[in-house]
Amino acid sequence: MKSSTRILMSLIAAAAFGGMAATVLTDLPRQARAAEPAVPAPLPAGVAASGLPSIDGQPLPSLAPMLERVIPAVVGVHNTRRVQVSPFGNDPFFRRMFPEMSQERLDQSLGSGVVVDAQRGLVLTNHHVIEGADEVSVTLSDGRTLPAEFLGSDPETDIALMRVESADLTAIPLADSSTLRVGDFVVAVGNPFGFSQTVTSGIVSAVGRSNVPGIGFQNFIQTDASINPGNSGGALVNLRGELVGINTASFNVRGSMAGNIGIGFAIPSNLAGSVMRQLENSGTVRRGTLGVDTQTVDARIAQGLGIAEARGAVVTRVHEGAAGARAGLRTGDVIVGANGQRVDNAEALRNIQGLQxxxxxxxxSVLRDGRTVEISTRLTELPRDGASYDPRLAGATLSDLPEALRRQTDRISGVLVERVEPGSAAARNGLRAGDLIRAATGGQFHDLSGFRATLAGQPDALVLLVVRGGRQYQLRLQ
Structure with a gap:
């Protein structure tokens, strides 16, 4: 009997029978036993020769042996933040006037993590579990608490990597999550609501899920295994005890504290492993891009292009020197597939790129002149230092807007200023960390690719439209 079939039978049996009644055997008279040949006494109904519960003489399988290997590798993650609390609340005037009245308070939260490399002490968790932490520690299944060293995180995929020092850790091997199918059995292990080492089971409800509100680049495993607050960063494993996903979110229209309703999401192990390797090497994640601007194909655009179905991402601009230009993409091409995945709109194409x-x-897969053509290329990376765009931006570190922010509204676009070095050209020109550059002398743009194209000619008069603190400013750069 195959393992999965036997486990299914065990689940059915467990649901059908709350317990198993013991059968009392009447002892035979000693004289009769002595006179008769030695015959093994019949086993009680529902008991196999091994003494375990059974069906048709076959021992019922259990998840316990697998979980004995998995549970020691799932840890509790403790996030501690120091915050200043003032009796005047958030009133900025009184907080400045009476700073001595502020008191330090420790805010603590609990999530989960997974040891994925016992030799090096590597622990995967969610970015949102450790975000803003001043101190992070992990608690092992045997009760030991160890300080954790933060190695890096990626808010866009919600993956973070830590390291702990211990000689006797247990790790979970990573599975190939691309082989998961809808209907495969999975088990979630974590610390929901602070109840440590909690195990729930279910099936894979869907793969390749996206469009989950408030999260960046997405390619989730959906499962009906219960995932509640505190499960974040924990393990989703297959029946062999291999890691197929990092639990990250549950969906409930009434909010996460309303409890589980059977719609949970996990980051596939292949994606988590790819991000982990980059974080271990450099502490950051470098993403590739095609270097094209696109727009979702609606009914009006489909009619104008003469295509039958209103879906895909139409190329509206190809940036010189980028991957798309080298591959021969043209304005008016409609991208309907990428790496074997369906592309229904511009957001889907951004999501696929962002995960690479x-x-x-x-x-x-591109619709061009009424036929489908295949175009292959390799994604490139755009520089983030301002000097690569214009000498007047030297000292600024730029980035695309967080994908989670883009998903909140279609009206936000531009380039984010992450850092500005004191005394640099960017600082002298009035740029500050947190500024959103919406437009430049050459026009508006959606992201770093468009910003670079706008500044390609390095115009003599460079004016930036900047949003800061909810207000718009014009900065004339010298």
């Missing part, structure tokens, strides 16, 4: 590292191969 620099130099990753990308094969596009």
């Amino acid at each position: 590292p620099v130099d990753a191969p990308m094969t596009l």
Whole structure:
């Protein structure tokens, strides 16, 4: 009997029978036993020769042996933040006038993590579990609490990597999550609501899920295994005890504290492993891009292009020197597939690109002149230092807007200023960390690719439209 079939039978049996009644055997007279040949006494109904519960003489399988290997590798993650609390609340005037009245308070939260490399002490968790932490520690299944060293995190995929020092850790091997199918059995292990080492089971409800509100680049495993607050960062494993996903979110229209309703999401192990390797090497994640601007194909655009179905991402601009230009993409091409995945709109194409590292191969299915063509290229990385765009921006570190922010509204676009070095050209020109650059002298743009194209000619008069603190400013750069 195959393992999965036997486990299914065990689940059915467990649901059908709350317990198993013991059968009392009447002892035979000693004289009769002595006179008769030795015959094994019949086993009680529902008991196999091994003494375990059974069906048709076959021992019922259990998840316990697998979980004995998995549970020691799932840890509790404790996030401690120091915050200043003032009796005047958030009133900025009184907080400045009476700073001595502020008191330090420790805010603590609990999530989960997974040891994925016992030799090096590597622990995967969610970015949102450790975000803003001043101190992070992990609690092992045997009760030991160890300080954790933060190695890096990626808010866009919600993956964070830590390291702990211990000689006797247990790790979970990573599975190939691309082989998961809808209907496969999975088990979630974590610390929901602070109840440590909690195990829930279910099936894979869907793969390749996206469009989950408030999260960046997405390619989730959906499961009906219960995932509640505190499960974040924990393990989703297959029946062999291999890691197929990092639990990250549950969906409930009434909010996460309303409890589980059977719609949970996990980051596939292949994606988590790719991000982990980049974080271990450099502490950051480098993403590739095609270097094109696109727009979702609606009914009006479909009619104008003469295509039958209103779906896909139409190329509205190809940036010189980028991966798309080298591959021969043209304005008016409609991208309907990428690396074997369906592309229904511009957001889907951004999501697929955002999950790929620099130099990753990308094969596009493109509608052009009434026929479908295949175009292959490798994704490139755009520089983030301002000097690469214009000398007047030297000292600024730029980035695309967080994908989670883009998903909240279609009206936000531009480039984010992450850092500005004191005394640099960017600082002298009035740029500050947190500024959103919406437009430049050459026009509006959606992201770093568009910003670079706008500044390609390095105009003599460079004016930036900047949003800061909810207000718009014009900065004339010298």
